[in-house]
Structure formats: structure tokens, C-alpha cells
């Protein structure tokens with residue numbers, strides 16, 4: 642709860658406290674805090690905005706705290722302008738994504754907001770406008786034992802912050818990634834450095850965009866610019882980086898495919914179709930995304 646500004650008269654203070662007591666009977670804590678902030682802004686005579694008489698320099702603070710479970714807690718404070726920008730950006734991305742066949746979006750509102758924040762960050766890092774650091778565009782860097790990547794090792798993969806990554810996350814991240822191979826001596830000294838590119842080359846991505854026209858997950862309307870490339874058979878399991886093993890998919894649905902057990906198959910005419918996990922569809926019917934189908938296909942397609 643915010644405090645009243647200094648410099649107000651005793652009468653103003655009494656009136657404000659009376660008003661807050663009245664509101665407390667009628668509103669929940671969330672709305673009460675908003676009303677208190679409005680009251681405070683009405684009574685203050687000092688401009689606390691950036692560039693004002695007495696800027697409130699602590700109004701943009703953020704703290705990241707690592708937890709023992711390998712997650713990170715975000716705690717921060719934004720002023721009204723910053724909060725409005727953040728909410729505008731997140732609200733447009735955090736809407737539920739129900740599939741057209743009435744499969745509901747099972748994510749909670751908080752999970753949807755967190756996914757939206759990740760989408761936003763991924764897109765920002767992928768944009769050319771982001772400044773380069775150390776000669777390479779800033780992306781997530783993961784250090785991993787080769788056997789862990791092939792799923793039979795026990796040494797966990799680590800992010801550049803030193804936090805371990807679950808194997809399913811690692812599989813998703815390495816779907817379309819640049820891999821640097823560094824062989825270490827038993828004493829931990831680099832013996833050899835190689836580089837193999839596992840990224841989907843630009844010409845192949847253009848072909849994918851022409852075929853898929855956006856996220857291929859059933860019911861999704863995200864355009865190609867929001868999409869990542871997914872290897873249906875992962876390259877660590879000898880899946881090839883070729884059109885018949887790749888799909889365009891948005892970040893949220895890429896997470897869903899890797900973590901919730903969706904399977905991707907291809908129709909006879911070469912288009913991707915999704916088979917839900919058994920708990921969602923015991924009949925295991927493959928389904929295509931009608932949003933990205935040609936109108937003529939919609940009339941003739943069986944799935």
C-alpha cells in the first residue's frame with residue numbers, strides 16, 4: 642500500500658484516510674492499491690516522473706533470484722508508464738490459444754503471461770536491432786556434455802548463468818541451434834574446437850514459410866515471423882534438416898510439443914499434422930491447422 646505524500650495539510654490527510662477506509666469495505670486489495678495510488682497522485686504537488694522535480698529513481702527496479710530448484714524468481718517494480726507498456730506487450734501475446742476443435746488452452750493465466758514474456762524476449766533477441774555482444778548476436782548459450790545431448794549422459798547441461806537445464810528443454814533448444822564442439826583434456830584444458838551448424842539454413846526456412854504459412858499447431862494463428870523450426874525427428878536421433886522433417890511452430894507450441902508429448906506426422910501431400918497426447922485424444926486422430934491451409938485444401942482435406 643502506498644503512503645500519502647509529504648507536505649499535505651492535516652485536513653487533506655484526514656480526508657484521504659477516510660476515503661481509503663470507505664474503499665476498503667468495497668474493494669479487494671488489488672483494486673484498493675490502485676485507488677490509493679490515484680489518491681496519492683491527486684494530492685502530490687511534486688513531479689516524481691523521470692525528468693521531474695524529484696524523480697522517483699527507484700521506480701524501475703528488477704531483481705532475479707535463483708532458487709535451489711533451478712528456476713529464477715523475478716521481482717520488480719515499474720512506474721505507471723512502464724507497467725502500461727509491459728501489460729500492453731504481454732496482453733496481446735498472453736491470450737488463451739484454444740484450438741479450433743475445442744481443445745482448451747490448459748495454461749493458467751500466470752503461465753500464459755510467463756510464456757508471453759518468453760515470446761517477447763525471444764523475438765527481441767532474434768531481431769537485428771539488438772546490439773551485438775562479443776561479435777555474436779546475443780542468444781542463449783548452453784554448455785553441455787556431448788553424451789547428455791545424446792540422452793545417455795548424466796552431466797547436466799548448464800546455462801551461461803550456471804543453472805542446470807532439464808533434458809526436455811535441452812532437446813527443444815537444440816532443435817535449431819549452432820553447436821560448437823570443444824573437446825577437453827582430463828585436466829579440463831581445451832584440446833580441440835570444432836563447429837557444426839545445426840541451424841535451419843535461410844533457403845530451407847523460406848521453403849518452410851511457403852509450405853506452412855505460420856505456426857502449424859492446430860488452431861494457432863501466429864505468423865512465420867513468430868515461429869521457430871522444429872525437427873520432427875531430432876537431429877541427435879539422426880533426423881535430417883530437410884523439409885520433410887521440419888515444421889514451423891511458434892515458441893509456445895514448440896514448448897508444448899516437446900514437453901506435453903504431441904507427435905507430428907505428415908499427410909500424403911506433405912503437410913504436417915499433429916497427434917495429441919493420449920490423455921487429450923484417445924483416438925489419436927491427426928489434425929492440421931486450418932488457419933494455415935489453403936482455402937481449397939480446407940474444402941477437400943480429410944484432416
Ligand SMILES: [Zn+2]
Pocket residue numbers: 812813816870871872895899
Ligand atoms: Zn523442437
Ligand SMILES: [Zn+2]
Pocket residue numbers: 856857858861862863890891892893894
Ligand atoms: Zn503456435
